[in-house]
Amino acid sequence: MEPVSQNKDDEIAEANDLDHLGKMIREARLQKGWTLEEAGKAAGIGRSTLSKIENNQTRPSFDIVRRLTKALDLRTPQLFVQSGPSDISGRRDVTLTGQGEPQDTPTYSHELLCTELTSKRMFPYISTIKARDVSEFEAWIRHRGEEFMYVISGELTLFTEHYRPLALKTGDSVYYDSGMGHGCISTSEEDAKVLWVSLE
Amino acid sequence: MEPVSQNKDDEIAEANDLDHLGKMIREARLQKGWTLEEAGKAAGIGRSTLSKIENNQTRPSFDIVRRLTKALDLRTPQLFVQSGPSDISGRRDVTLTGQGEPQDTPTYSHELLCTELTSKRMFPYISTIKARDVSEFEAWIRHRGEEFMYVISGELTLFTEHYRPLALKTGDSVYYDSGMGHGCISTSEEDAKVLWVSLE
DNA sequence: CGTTTGTGTTTCCTATAGGAAACTTTTCTG
DNA sequence: CAGAAAAGTTTCCTATAGGAAACACAAACG
Incomplete structure (x- = not known):
């Protein structure tokens, strides 16, 4: 359950850093040129469910998301935006040929x-x-x-x-x-x- | 919803490559020396819910899992690893030129x-x-x-x-x-x- | 123009996720 | 060993996830 909130839409929007989740999934699906039906089948979920997920009208279970990432071949970490900086945050290091x-x-x-x-x-x-x-x-x-x-x-x-x-x-x-x-x-x-x- | 199955335990066990999820979360929590109460609070979820998750008695939502990984500072991709102990103990895998x-x-x-x-x-x-x-x-x-x-x-x-x-x-x-x-x-x-x- | 077909969306309903609280177990006290 | 306090589990209940089917909206036929 979620902390109380006036209406459902607000609640979902608010608690969701995940608004983009639906977007990403939709992108990935279209990328593959799949319909809701096809993608749903590949992931083993119904097309209505998938529609709702893509439109952020639901908070899918971990299970469902896992199946989707698998079927759509998504890089999973992106879904967890939380962007905790890695220890090399914002850095890069170059080594030219033979200069190691x-x-x-x-x-x-x-x-x-x-x-x-x-x-x-x-x-x-x-x-x-x-x-x-x-x-x-x-x-x-x-x-x-x-x-x-x-x-x-x-x-x-x-x-x-x-x-x-x-x-x-x-x-x-x-x-x-x-x-x-x-x-x-x-x-x-x-x-x-x-x-x-x-x-x- | 899941495909019909005789009883709840079977169903959960069956559909779960995720059995280890609970285990991992429990490990991470104990690692931090936290109680269910503390961890739950940190993640913004109830201790009963957390208990059920750790004992694989529920299929948590993506949302809940995300909050937990954040609170417990878990590397998320491991949670998506399908089937089996996440190491490659004693194994190797070869890909010849152009055969990827x-x-x-x-x-x-x-x-x-x-x-x-x-x-x-x-x-x-x-x-x-x-x-x-x-x-x-x-x-x-x-x-x-x-x-x-x-x-x-x-x-x-x-x-x-x-x-x-x-x-x-x-x-x-x-x-x-x-x-x-x-x-x-x-x-x-x-x-x-x-x-x-x-x-x- | 209707009909079909293939898409995505919206009901509707049931199974269940998740919180609160009751209950149980373990760990501290004295 | 009480008895209290703290940890974890289970029960109970409500809100909702997710499937089936109805619905909506196209584009492609006749």
Whole structure:
């Protein structure tokens, strides 16, 4: 229930930072070129309900909204406007080619990107993996979190626990649990370059 | 309303990928050391309602959930994660060049990467930015979170609020608050390709 | 011009969300 | 171990979410 209010319209309008919710949903639906009927069916809700939602004539349940976002392929966070500033609020950090912060280890040669923004949550870096021989593969790397990798150039083989070694070419990408042991070696004549983005 | 079902408990359990919602909210509340009363007050809802939500005895409205996430300072996207523990423990997901899931809009042409892993936290995708003219720049894109971009090929100009437009070449990268308006256009003859990794 | 068809909107009704208060359980006291 | 106080749960009730169907309004036929 809501705090008492003179009339229904006022009440809904007032308590709603969500006025735009209906608008966004309608936009998303039209974007897909769907009718109320089609969208409703895709989300498993009635077209009358959807109409009311789009016109902000109702306060839909979380459940319903979730189904809609799924069906309409909406970015959900936008629906929660509350715009609490992130810790890098209003900021950006640029790193030009080759201008990253070098970080070398015996086996890898990293170039950390965008290191100015220390409070960011993802950690992007480029690694150069030297052309070498399979026999040199040593120990699993393992650190809590998730990791995404994209092969910028060259060819390499990715090793991860629980899986077969995987041959990767330029343009391929992998997302994995970085708590799972992993490592890679170059299988091309030249060094391979990989972009990694790591998240704790 | 839900499709008919024999009894209420079944119905709720069945339609709920959201069983974990109550759990998450309870966790968040206890984390803060709050009682139902306190949390309810902070969110502007009754303690009985909150109790029912935490025990999954009700399907709260979007509105109520929004207020709770705000009060409890919860990262909302997790609430939308369907099915299962929200980690990717021991898993990996590969996307070969050009094999991503296409997602086109009038202005952008995205290729979503590693979409098999639905519970991952970062969202990588490759965009092809069509070669065109500055005058065509339209509206800011804006969504809560952080974003990292890496220019795979071509040249483009990145626009972000609070900053001057920025010319980027192949190999350059930028990290920014995606809640800040942003958008880009290609400045090269050919289309530009950009790898984005987005985090909510 | 009516008829059809395909859209979105508005009733109408039932199941239920959510608040207040009764009830139960746990945690402090003395 | 009282008995009180504070936490959580359940009950009861009213306002309303959401589906079905009636309604409204087009555009596309004959």
